[in-house]
Amino acid sequence: MALATPCPLCIFLHFLLLLPFTIAQNHIKIPLGSSLTANDGNLVWASPLGEFAFGFQQIEKDGFLLAIWFNKIPERTVVWSANGNTLVKRGSKLELTKNGLLVLKSPTGKQICVVQGAGSGVAYAAMLDTGNFVLASQDSVSIWESFNEPTDTLLPLQAFNQGKRLAARYSGKNFSKGRFQLKLRSNGNLELYTTTFPMDAANYVYWSSNTAGSGFQVMFNQSGSIYLQAKNGTILSMLSSKPSSTEDFYQRAILEYDGVFRHYVHPKNNGPDTKGWSRAWSHCSTSIPSNICLSLKEETGGGACGFNGYCSLEKDQRPNCHCPNGYSFIDPNDVMKGCKQSFESQSCDVNSKEEDKFYFNTMENTDWPLSD
Numbered sequence: 001m002a003l004a005t006p007c008p009l010c011i012f013l014h015f016l017l018l019l020p021f022t023i024a025q026n027h028i029k030i031p032l033g034s035s036l037t038a039n040d041g042n043l044v045w046a047s048p049l050g051e052f053a054f055g056f057q058q059i060e061k062d063g064f065l066l067a068i069w070f071n072k073i074p075e076r077t078v079v080w081s082a083n084g085n086t087l088v089k090r091g092s093k094l095e096l097t098k099n100g101l102l103v104l105k106s107p108t109g110k111q112i113c114v115v116q117g118a119g120s121g122v123a124y125a126a127m128l129d130t131g132n133f134v135l136a137s138q139d140s141v142s143i144w145e146s147f148n149e150p151t152d153t154l155l156p157l158q159a160f161n162q163g164k165r166l167a168a169r170y171s172g173k174n175f176s177k178g179r180f181q182l183k184l185r186s187n188g189n190l191e192l193y194t195t196t197f198p199m200d201a202a203n204y205v206y207w208s209s210n211t212a213g214s215g216f217q218v219m220f221n222q223s224g225s226i227y228l229q230a231k232n233g234t235i236l237s238m239l240s241s242k243p244s245s246t247e248d249f250y251q252r253a254i255l256e257y258d259g260v261f262r263h264y265v266h267p268k269n270n271g272p273d274t275k276g277w278s279r280a281w282s283h284c285s286t287s288i289p290s291n292i293c294l295s296l297k298e299e300t301g302g303g304a305c306g307f308n309g310y311c312s313l314e315k316d317q318r319p320n321c322h323c324p325n326g327y328s329f330i331d332p333n334d335v336m337k338g339c340k341q342s343f344e345s346q347s348c349d350v351n352s353k354e355e356d357k358f359y360f361n362t363m364e365n366t367d368w369p370l371s372d
């Protein structure tokens with residue numbers, strides 16, 4: 001596939017990696033020739049029970065994200081997206097073509113990108129109630145599925161195999177690729193690492209399962225346990241062990257933009273066991289890593305809060321970025337970017353008693369690792 005423009009939706013069919021499954025669950029067939037348009041109307045392809053929807057979400061004034069989201073909660077939380085790096089304009093169109101391609105087109109009709117599947121026998125698409133969007137053949141065998149191309153989120157029943165990775169988004173509302181990734185390496189080791197942002201390459205591993213040679217698959221099972229297992233099914237590492245049933249709770253696990261992998265639950269409206277739970281996502285179980293401020297000690301890179309910044313872990317276990325006295329955020333709207341000095345640097349050329357202007361400032365319980 002050769003594309004002239006940067007391709008936001010780079011999805012290929014991995015026939016060899018894919019274990020085709022027959023869609024047994026209830027599903028609505030979206031026939032070839034169907035399409036969706038990015039506009040203010042909310043035509044979407046919803047799953048049979050309406051749990052999930054596939055369509056365009058408006059992110060900014062003229063920027064739309066092709067995504068899958070939880071459709072029965074007001075937040076419409078995104079669990080998968082196709083074009084986080086390049087939002088599309090109003091009037092852009094997603095087409096499931098007659099020959100089984102999924103094509104995203106700009107308002108002027110320019111083809112932006114496709115899911116390749118020509119000649120592969122795609123007969124229809126379906127949004128399933130598990131959150132998996134599939135392209136399937138006439139006899140309902142899946143040919144492509146969003147579960148095999150995760151972005152930053154895992155859902156119950158979604159397996160995460162060797163070679164797969166999650167890429168954190170840049171910030172809460174900016175879906176472009178950020179600074180952190182989680183990968184199950186082909187040797188079986190599960191690793192969280194910083195990237196050489198804005199490039200994609202791995203820079204510094206800040207958490208590892210230490211399972212090279214035995215790790216096979218991360219499972220998120222129906223009762224909400226997330227674990228790394230060996231090929232024979234032995235659990236090697238429990239990532240989240242506070243299960244809640246998928247009957248009463250929506251669940252998701254996400255590598256968040258602050259570099260932490262977290263498991264969230266949200267009570268379902270019709271669930272019986274929801275007393276005492278606020279109707280919002282709540283973080284359950286431990287975070288990985290448990291203290292991101294202490295985990296990021298890369299020699300080249302700015303830690304969890306960027307160069308010159310320092311990090312504190314708040315009561316809710318979230319990192320908070322600060323600047324030392326005399327420094328201010330490079331971008332107050334993006335505090336992880338680091339801090340810049342607010343004072344003029346000392347100069348040898350000027351004949352003044354500058355030492356009066358400098359002082360030592362004591363900071364209790366603060367460490368500046370690797371550069372004391």
Ligand SMILES: *[C@@H]1O[C@H](CO)[C@@H](O)[C@H](O)[C@H]1NC(C)=O
Pocket residue numbers: 060063087170174175176
């Ligand atoms: C998201 O963040 C990236 C990286 O800083 C930036 O280049 C991009 O413009 C941002 N996108 C939006 C929609 O704000």
Ligand SMILES: *[C@@H]1O[C@H](CO)[C@@H](O)[C@H](O)[C@H]1NC(C)=O
Pocket residue numbers: 213214230231232233234
């Ligand atoms: C399963 O695999 C693990 C890791 O390879 C190994 O340590 C363990 O002994 C195996 N268990 C059985 C019952 O074969």
Ligand SMILES: *[C@@H]1O[C@H](CO)[C@@H](O)[C@H](O)[C@H]1NC(C)=O
Pocket residue numbers: 221222223224225235
């Ligand atoms: C999910 O995994 C946990 C931990 O191994 C186990 O106790 C639970 O029975 C599993 N649930 C299902 C539905 O398989």
